[in-house]
Amino acid sequence: MVAADRIAIIIDDIGNHPEDLAAADLPGDITFAILPFTPYGRSFALKAHHQGKQIMAHVPMQALAGNALGLGALTADMSSAEIKLKLRQVLDDIPYVAGINNHMGSQLTQLTQPMQAVMESLKNHDLYFIDSRTTEYTVAEKMAQSYQVPVARRHVFIDNETDEQYLTEQFDELIQIAHAHGSAIAIGHPYPETIKFLKQRLKSLKEDDVQLVFASELTVKSELSIASGLFKTGQ
Template sequence: MRDELYSPLGQTLAPAARPQRRSLGRWLGAACATALVAGGSAFTALNQPAFAPPAPPSPVKVAEQVAERRPEPAERQPNVLRMEQGGGFTISDAEGERPLVDDANPMTGSIRVLEPGSLRQPAAFSHMPEQALLEATDFGPLPVRGTDGRRPLDVYAGAWSGTGGTRIAIVVGGLGVSQSGSMRAVEELPAGVTLAFAAEGNSLDRWMQAGRRNGHEILLQAPMEPFGYPDVSAGPHTLKVADAAAGRLDDLHWSMGRITNYVGVMNYMGARLNADPAALQPFLGELSKRGLLYLDDGTSLRSEARDVAMANGTSFASADLVIDTEREPASIEKQLDVLERIARAKGTAIGTASAFDASIDGIKRWAAAAAERGIEIVPVSALAFDPEARG
C-alpha cells in the first residue's frame, strides 16, 4: 500500500533491490573506477618525456639578436675631447675620431682643438668658475688646463658671431681700482668689450661675476717690471725681470690667484720685462702651460713679447694703440677713428683704454655708430694668434 501511494501516476513501481546487493555493487563500481583512473594516470606519467630546462641559445645567436636590437650609434659631436685610459687624448670632429697629437707646442703637451667656441661655458653659468680648471695653491685657485684638454682660454672666451668682416677688440682695464668706474664699465659698455681687472684692485670677484653675467670676456692685469724700477713701480707684487728669468713666479701667481674666469693676462706697466727674452720665456711658458693667452698692451716699442710668444707656443695678441692717452673727449674720439681705419685696412684691430668716465662715454658713443657701419666689436680672444687652434 505504501509503495502505491509514492508511485508516480500511471507508472508501475519496480520492486526494490535488496540493500546488501546495492552496497556491494557501489563498492565494486568505485573500486573499478579508481583502478582505471590510477592506471591511466600511471600510463600518462610513464609516457611523458623527461622534464629538463631548455638549452641556452648559442653565443652566436645571442650576438645576432643583440645586434638586431642595438640602436644605431649617435652621431659624433665635433670637437669632443676624450682622455684615454692609457693616457693621451682623442678628438671627434668632421674628420672622424682620431688620436690628438700635439705638434705645435711640445713644451707644454698642449691640446689643440677645432673651433674653441664649441667648448665655451654656457652663458647662464659664465660667472661661475669651472672647478676642473682650477688648481688649489697657497696663492689661491690658479687657472689650469683640465684633464680633458680644455683650456681656460676656450671655456671663458667671450661670444661673437664667428663671421668675417671688420672686427675690433677694445680692452678696458683698471677694473677694481675705482668702484664707480668699475660699475660703469660693467653695466654700460657693450658685451663685446673685454674687461681687464687690476690684480691690486678691490671687490674683484663681485665685479668679475657682474661682468661675466653681462657677457664680457675677462683679462687679468698683472703688474710687471717697468724701466726705472724701483723708482717707478707697478705695485708690491710686481713681477721682476730677475725673478722671472730665474723661474721665480710667486708674484705672478699671487696676481693670478686674485680672480677667476679670465682667458689670459695683460701687462700692467712691464716695459722692461717685455723687452727681456730671458724673462719672457718662463713667464709666457707658464701662461701657455695653464692654457692662457697674453695681451701686450702695445705701449712699448721695445717689446719682444710677440717673437717669444710665437717661439714658446703661447696664445698672443698685441694692442694697436691706446685710446685714452689723453682723457679729452675729442682726443678719445680721434683715437677711435684711427682704430677703425686700422681695422678697415687690415681687417682687425685692438685698442686699450682705462675705466675713466670720458673713456667709457666715448667708447659707448663710438660703438653704437660703428655697429651701423658694419663693424663688430669682438672679445680680444677672437683676434689672438692661437697656435693650438686649427681649422
C-alpha cells in the same frame, strides 16, 4: 651679415675704485683687464663675467722709469720659478681669467728669460697674451709665438687724453686700422669720460662696418715649434 673687419676693446686698470664697477655695463663684447689684489677687482670680475664679458689679468711688470708697480708685480730680478709662482697667485686672485696683458712693463717685456717664464705659465694654464706694447723693443710676442701661446698686440690707446675730440680721433684710427688689416685692438681705461664716450660710440659700429669681439678672438697661435736654441741662454 657679419662684418669682415673686427675690433677688440680692452679696458685696463680695473679694480682700484668702486666707480670701476660701472664699466661692466658697457654694451657688447668688451674685454676687461683687472689689476690683481685690488679692492674691487674680484667683485668686478664676478659682475662682468655674469654679464657676458671677458676677463683678463692686467699684470704689473717692471717699467724702465721705475714706476710703482703694486701687488702681483713681475720684476727683472725674479727667477723663472718666482715669476711662475707670482702668476699663479695672480690667477688665483681673479676669477674667470681668459688671458693676460702687461701693466707697464717697458723693461720686463724686453727681457727674454722673464718672458719665457710668463709664456710657459700661460701655456700651462691655456691662456692668451695681449702685448700692450709699452716699448717698441718688446720680445713678448716673439716669446708667445715660440711657446704657441695665442697672442696679439695693442694698436691704439684711445684715452691718453679724455676730451671728446681726442677720443673720437683715436677711435676713428682704430676703425681705420681694422679696415686696413682686418682687425685691430684698442686699450682704454675706466675713466668716466671714456665710459661715456664708448656707450655712445659703440652704438654706431654697424655704420663703421666693424664687429666688436673679445680680445681672445683676435689672437693668433703659432704653429711653429720652439726653436732648439731658445733655451741656450746661459742662465
